Amino acid sequence: MAIRRDRKSKFVRLFDKTPPGVLCPHFYELVLSNGCPYNCSYCYLKLTFRGNTEPTLFQNGWEKVKAELDGISHGVFSTGELADSLAVIPPLLPKALDYFTAQNNKSLLMVTKVPTLNSFVPTDRVPACWYHFQLTLSPGQGCTRPVLLIPRSV
């Protein structure tokens, strides 16, 4: 079950909350959805949105998202903050795939625990995107590892 509604806040924001001493580059969050249906016991989502992890899918028109993206010259844009990028497909994601496929200096990062890319994401889109898969080795035990990262130069 997922909630569908318009988003009132901005869709794009710079993630710059990396703690001192952690070598993690800044990136942009592209908020097409919130929440995740997987309910991993260790998930930080349990500490956000008052513990409500039910997916919320934003259904505004694409032009509002595009205007925010157009205002930024380059970078990596992640749909996997406070959400699993592909567990429930956000309605705005097809437009986002079209947008990033046409970009030279911007990339879409999707972070997910779905086991495989399904037919929703054609393989000819792969060069436009980074997919970061995580497999849960022991379900619910907090043991994860990234298994695939397909970069393109930005």
Ligand code: SF4
């Ligand atoms: S798959 Fe990721 S986002 Fe979803 S509940 Fe598990 S840790 Fe949280």
